[in-house]
Amino acid sequence: xxxxxRSCATKKQAGAAFLSLIIGWWGFPWEIIMTPVQIIRNLxxxxxxxxxxxxxxxLRRTLRYTLAENVVKKANKRxxxxxxxxx
Numbered sequence: 845x846x847x848x849x850r851s852c853a854t855k856k857q858a859g860a861a862f863l864s865l866i867i868g869w870w871g872f873p874w875e876i877i878m879t880p881v882q883i884i885r886n887l888x889x890x891x892x893x894x895x896x897x898x899x900x901x902x903l904r905r906t907l908r909y910t911l912a913e914n915v916v917k918k919a920n921k922r923x924x925x926x927x928x929x930x931x
Contacts, residue, residue, distance in 0.1 A: 847903060850896050861886040 848856070861883055868879035894900075 847906060850894060854890065857886055857890050861890065 864879055864883050864886070868875055868882070
């Protein structure tokens, strides 16, 4: 996963579409079918109107996961410390 600003994501996505166009055909037999599909999907998403002030759902989901993971780690650490002081 790659998280970045909208401008950098656009550049990365355009580069990925170009790379797929150039070397995506080398896998046989499925890439002959899947490369055009992926290129079209990338181009559609590239030119779709995105609100630059609104974070993507993927970014929101990643942040929620990371925050929840940090909360669980802190709670586990606190529990381990409290058990160590009780023992």
